[in-house]
Amino acid sequence: MAEATQAQPSNWNVPNVLTTARIVAVPFFAWALLVDGGDSITWRCVAFVIFSLAMITDKIDGDLARKHNLITNFGKIADPIADKAVTGMAFIGLSIVGDIWWWVTIVVLIREWSVTLLRLSILSKVVIAAADLGKIKTTFQAVALATLCLPLRDPDLPSGLEVPGEVIFYLAQAFLAVAVALTLWSGWEFYRDVWKQRATLRNSGGGRL
Template sequence: MTEPTSRQSGDAGQSTRPSNWNLPNALTTLRIVMVPFFGAALLVDGGDSATWRTVAYVIFALAMITDKIDGDIARARNLVTDFGKIADPIADKAITGMALIALAIVGDVWWWVTIVVLLREWSVTLMRLSVAKRVVIAAKDLGKWKTTAQALALGTLTLPLRDPDLPDVLEVPGEVLFYVAQALLAVAVALTLWSGWEFFRDLWKQRHTLRGPRSA
């Protein structure tokens, strides 16, 4: 679910391209495969199954862990591939997109939040991929904070925090965690919009610079 980093940028001076058949790409593919299973688990009984929501949380957590691992391995072993450049951001946006849509369906996230975030995420991802060979927009700390806040919020909201069948001792902590996650999601939405504006601003500046000044 991270913003594209050095794994996506690659090494232009590399003489021998690594094979697409490598561990980072396998983990990226695994994350994509996880997406429908995550969504199905979260939506069992309309989101009212504590057991299946816990399963969904485990799947989401594993996706976040593999996202970190495959990026670290790709950078450490110089395993950047064209497949990875495309599949990695798609895997990230797919799992977060499924989380937003499923949580909106079960009523734990407002639909306008889901629509706004998805429009920003996919527009930036598609634009980044379309201009990757001509313009490089480096990931910024703001985007990383957005990604962290978004992952923590969505992961927490996936848990059965307000399930009526939970023990009474967990009722108040669950309610508190639910609203903490909602506040964190609000922060993530604000950072999402701000980092998206920064991306398009920097993209416009770079493209304008590459074009050069118009002749008189």
């Protein structure tokens, strides 16, 4: 028992610090994105930097936690919350400034938070590993949201950037469309896997989820 206790990593580690930093960054990201109703070129670029750093640290803290066996109960709970808080704020903020339709944001947020809450609620009984499809979805989603944070269609942009800005904007929308499709599909796969494990536990007498 003592050895098991000693093997448990401390919550005070680099991956958890990075996770906490992402949560703390959410209000700053929101403010930067919405300055002047989203019409500030400078602050939209700041929002892009904050969001991009958040997505990069999400990758880094996960890799560090697995490589150095720093997976903690705090990290299991805080990491998905941090991810959904950052991306959720991006969806909401970009809908407020008119770059993403509200129905897209609502559909994605319902899927993301329902899966996250269910994953956390069954954490002690079953483990649903992140599927490859979910990872691809996250990549498309991150690229689309980060790109849309930029002031691509701002009327104050230099004239030479107007056409490239429009092209990049619609490319980002195409990435977002793929991300939404993958979000719904990976969500269905998650619920399917939960249902299968639930049936397995019941048949083996392991109780209910």
